[in-house]
Amino acid sequence: xxxxxxxxxxxxxxxxxxxxxAAAIEEFGDRFDFRVVTLDRDAGDTEPFxxxxxxxxxxxxxxxxQVWYLPPRAGFHEWRAMLRALRDLDRGxxxxxxxxxxxxxxxxxxxxxxxxxxxxxxxxxxxxxxPGALAMKGLRKRTYLRALHPFLRSACWHASTxxxxxxxxxxxxxxxxxxxxxxxxxxxxxxxxPRPPASPLEAVFISRISPKKNLDGLLRSLRFTINPCRLxxxxxxxxxxxxxxxxxxxxxxxxxxxxxxxGSLPHDQIESVLETADVMILPTHGENFGHVIAEALxxxxxxxxxxxxxxxxxxxxxxxxxxxxxxxxxLAAAIDNFAVLDSNQYHQAQLSAxxxxxxxxxxxxxxxxxxxxxxxxxx
Numbered sequence: 515x516x517x518x519x520x521x522x523x524x525x526x527x528x529x530x531x532x533x534x535x536a537a538a539i540e541e542f543g544d545r546f547d548f549r550v551v552t553l554d555r556d557a558g559d560t561e562p563f564x565x566x567x568x569x570x571x572x573x574x575x576x577x578x579x580q581v582w583y584l585p586p587r588a589g590f591h592e593w594r595a596m597l598r599a600l601r602d603l604d605r606g607x608x609x610x611x612x613x614x615x616x617x618x619x620x621x622x623x624x625x626x627x628x629x630x631x632x633x634x635x636x637x638x639x640x641x642x643x644x645p646g647a648l649a650m651k652g653l654r655k656r657t658y659l660r661a662l663h664p665f666l667r668s669a670c671w672h673a674s675t676x677x678x679x680x681x682x683x684x685x686x687x688x689x690x691x692x693x694x695x696x697x698x699x700x701x702x703x704x705x706x707x708p709r710p711p712a713s714p715l716e717a718v719f720i721s722r723i724s725p726k727k728n729l730d731g732l733l734r735s736l737r738f739t740i741n742p743c744r745l746x747x748x749x750x751x752x753x754x755x756x757x758x759x760x761x762x763x764x765x766x767x768x769x770x771x772x773x774x775x776x777g778s779l780p781h782d783q784i785e786s787v788l789e790t791a792d793v794m795i796l797p798t799h800g801e802n803f804g805h806v807i808a809e810a811l812x813x814x815x816x817x818x819x820x821x822x823x824x825x826x827x828x829x830x831x832x833x834x835x836x837x838x839x840x841x842x843x844x845l846a847a848a849i850d851n852f853a854v855l856d857s858n859q860y861h862q863a864q865l866s867a868x869x870x871x872x873x874x875x876x877x878x879x880x881x882x883x884x885x886x887x888x889x890x891x892x893x
Contacts, residue, residue: 515547515886516549516606516632517535517609518609518610518617518618518621518622519552519618520553520612521552522536522550522553523536523581525555525563526556526778527556527559527749528557529721529722530803530804530805530806531611531638531640534805539577540577540578542886543578544578546886547580548578548579549603550576550580550581551584551622552583552584553584553586553617557722558752562585566583571596572595573599584617600625603631605632605634606634607632607634607886607889608622608626608632608635608636609638610622610623610635610636610638611638612638612639613637613639613659613662614655622635623665633668634670635666635668636889637670637671641674641803643682643684644678644681644800644801644822646800646822647726649799667688670691670692671686671691672691672694673692674693674694675803679691679693714772715849716744716791716793717744718745718746718747718787718793718794719745719746719748719794719795719796721748722750723751724752724756725756726798727749727799728797728799728839730756730763731839731840732797733760733763734842735797735845736771736846736849737842738847739771739849739850739853740770740850741849741854742853744771744773745773746773746774747774748779749778749779750778784806785809788810788815789814791815792816793815793816793817794810794817794818795817795845795849796817796823798819798839799839801820804819807825808871811828811867813867814864814868816833816834816852816860817829817834818834818835818845819837820839821836821837825874828874829870832862833867833870834863
């Protein structure tokens with residue numbers, strides 16, 4: 515099975531899709547010959563991974579898959595080597611993990627037309643058809659998707675949630691859509707401790723710093739809070755202009771609020787950060803799934819999230835608070851409410867977070883690995 519994805523291991527900055535794919539490959543690596551075509555560097559990085567520099571233009575073993583790492587501006591020799599390698603593969607399903615990426619969709623479509631790889635395509639749009647995501651640079655995206663539409667009529671689609679299935683069918687009314695999600699967040703029962711009396715609320719934001727994730731809205735909401743709070747921000751900031759805007763907002767927060775930026779957070783450190791946080795905040799404009807929400811709830815960390823994720827019903831009313839992305843006063847009120855919880859109330863919120871995570875197994879039915887088996891057998 516040939517997988518196209520913009521970023522893959524050993525990277526960690528690109529978020530949930532990378533982890534989902536890596537987990538599925540780890541689980542089913544003994545049943546499929548997984549080959550992954552991806553960029554040779556992590557999201558936002560200017561230098562390739564060290565092992566790519568040492569072993570260029572060949573398949574490199576990474577976990578349960580053989581990976582071809584392609585530079586962003588591949589030259590003639592890189593393309594020739596990759597095309598030769600792809601021609602030697604057995605025909606099978608081509609799994610494209612984006613609808614908007616040149617490398618993860620347009621490249622495999624072109625290679626399929628040229629007969630280099632299979633034309634049997636499974637597309638995972640990864641939330642790109644969500645109305646909140648389409649609203650950003652809307653005209654440009656709508657023009658692109660309209661032009662792309664005729665070339666995708668024979669494709670199968672992977673939706674991560676029932677809502678995404680609806681969005682796909684709005685775009686391709688006759689599409690064959692499979693709904694499957696593979697959470698793969700495995701949690702031990704963490705030893706949580708009550709918040710010290712009168713201590714500032716320890717809040718965390720863990721996500722890619724982009725307009726879609728709405729960090730600027732969170733920072734603006736802090737102006738309306740009245741209780742002490744410390745917000746620690748983790749995540750890559752590839753959009754320099756947007757990050758500069760956020761830094762300006764950080765300078766304007768009131769004196770009872772501290773904001774700290776700690777850069778990108780490796781995936782293996784997320785659990786320990788969430789276990790020591792009082793609340794995880796993600797006021798996103800749209801989320802296909804929201805891996806960090808699952809990770810927070812699994813770690814017993816209550817959440818404040820927007821109503822643009824599939825977690826709304828699971829979180830309410832006790833595992834967290836759901837607000838609209840533009841309601842900065844409501845977001846501030848939610849932060850203040852967490853800041854004044856006593857130890858018993860906060861402990862109950864922790865227990866509710868864990869229960870919400872346990873219920874998610876029934877809510878998000880279907881398994882990505884099983885879907886790959888099913889699609890492969892039908893081709």
